[in-house]
Amino acid sequence: MNKKVISKRMISAVLAIAITWLMMAGCAEVIELGSKPTAPSLIVYGRITDGTAGNEITIFESSTRSDGAQQALSGATIDLLEDGSVIAQYEEELNNPGNYRLVMPNDSAREGRSYQIAITLPSGEQVLSEPSIMPGLKAKDSIYVEVDLVDVVVDQGGIRELRRLSQLLVDTEILEKETDFYLRWNVIETYTAVQTQVCCGPPPPPCYVTNDITGQALRLFNGAKLKPDLIPRQNLANTTVDGRFAFTYFYQVVQSTIDEGAHAYWTKVEEIANLSGSIFDKTPANIVGNLYYPDRPKDPIFGYFEVARVDTTRTWLNSDRFDFFLREPCPAARLDEAPPECGNCLLIENSSHHRPYFYQ
DSSP states (O other): OOOBOOOOOOHHHHHHHHHHHHHHHTSOOOOOTTOOOOOOOEEEEEEEESSSSSOEEEEEEOOSSTTSOOEEOOSOEEEEEETTEEEEEEEEETTEEEEEEEEOSSSOOOTTOEEEEEEEOTTSOEEEEOOEEOOOOOEEEEEEEEEEEEEEEOSTTOOEEEEEEEEEEEEEEEOOOSSOOEEEEEEEEEEEEOOOOOTTSOOOOOEEEEEEOOOSSOEEEETTTOOOSEEEEEEEEEEEOSGGGSSOEEEEEEEEEEOHHHHHHHHHHHHHHHHHSOSSTTTGGGSBOSEEOTTOTTSOOEEEEEEEEEEEEEEEEOGGGOSSOOOOSSOSSOGGGSOGGGTOGGGSTTEESOOOTTOO
């Protein structure tokens, strides 16, 4: 029998929380080390998409001290609901406390259906997200790369120099303009790292390194305000051409069609980033989103659960496409003269011997 969750939320409480947060965001407060303990706050970020990748949730608690670090919250139970009925669970990763990955027994999430999560904390208390409809595909990306020498600022003193950059450009065709829509883009790189071969032994297996290189500049589009036929030449990434491009290098542009609430959340993140200079650290954790305690809705929960239609576009290049010489990062040499990762490419952060399915 399917379980049902019926959620009620006081609109006045939501407005009070949002207004209070915005007022606090505009004020500067000096906090001394060793300040008085404060009650921990729950921080949740996650998503469900129409695909199988990126369906994860992270849960943290803020420290009881204002100068403390966030702590991963382990042992929660997370149900995914479709149109009010539980259809799957997010299960905690064994070696990654506080990170939960969706285990979907059937097909992926479906367009036009309503999705939300119900979290049962280790204390037994419940957290709900507001229901959100899985949108349809609203736009299609075409991506291309231009490599050129670009005059860039290299330090805070304003010193400039010419650097060879790989510029990722995107043309976005709008498929449906009759209804409002909202878009967000992420850029992911995947490249091959090859170790230095030891004399007379078999060649070591390569590593594949994957990083989100979106940077602190969020890429958002409000299709309620503008409805063009084409969004031309968005520059989504400027990547220094270095050893990552010696072998196969992939750009992946992940376009997410989101709802108005998610767009508003990321717009707030962007506004705070423009003031503080970063979208990382604790900035997103200070923004109230669409999660709440049913039994105490006035207590804020920071973060957001996003329902997104995802479309991924890829392109690749390597040194064969360049009209200049690019030195390999780990040429044949003595290992004691090379960086440590030349002897073991798994030392590179976010590396694996697992070959991505999209590699040729």
